[in-house]
Amino acid sequence: MHEVDEILLHSMVIGIGATLVMDLWGCIQQRLFKSPSLDYALVARWLGHFARGRFRHASIMAASPIANERAWGWIVHYAIGIVFAALLVYLWGVEWVRNPTLAPALVVGVGTVAVPFFVMQPAFGVGIAGARTPSPTITRLKSLAAYTAFDLGLFLAANVWALRGA
Template sequence: MGLVFVGIVMGLFGTAAMDLWALLLARVAGQGLPNWGNVGRWVGHLPRGTVFHDSIAEAEPVPGEVGIGWAFHYAVGIVYGVIFAVLAGGDWLAHPAFLPLWIFALVTIAAGWFLLHPGMGLGRALSKTDNPWKGRIMGLIAHTVFGIGMWLPVVALF
């Protein structure tokens, strides 16, 4: 199995695990689901040269923004999976320890905290939200679930 293929599978499974986690939280704890339309709007404004918005909700809508947001979400997960698989290499694949993957999954939250969130007007690491620490902790848990989701198919399939 090629490392890129394994990374794609890891990214897909990890991202799907995050989505299932979000659905569980919505049903059990009443937590709102991620708004991938806002992410799609942000992505849609990037080619126009706008990275940072005061409020993405007030930015001009982009046609197909919900689909763009979902596609971006999965594309990023796949890219992270491939990056990890290539960096970790065949030795890790032969003996897939969870700890390095978990650390990697936690580090990936930096892109959200320092690019996506400020880009959408939420501040660095959600600093402009009503409860930034709740969002940060929930993000770290979600990225832990992402790591578990990336690790399980390697243990089960490869």
């Protein structure tokens, strides 16, 4: 298999697996803490407004919906997981996929939480790291927990995927 194809395959499998772990954590969090799940439709709504030249909102929830935003939101959610996995595989190489270690997944994980804190949440109108939400500390802890689950998912998915070659 060509190296680029191999990296893409690893990235897809590991990214989807890690995103599934994140979503599983979201379900657990929802049941244990009666906490609403993340609404990925809002991510699609935000991206959908790019075509109209709008990149920042006072409140993404007040922005006009886009067609099929819920479905697009889930597609984008998994695509982002694949992109972060591709970054991990690119930076640490295919050898990391064969022998995954936790540290690289956690290093990439810092980036996974930086994106919502410093890009998405401000663009959604809730401030840097959710500073304008009713409970910024809770918002930050939920984000950290979700993205930590994703980081651990990168490691777990890579380990499961590595077993196929064992």
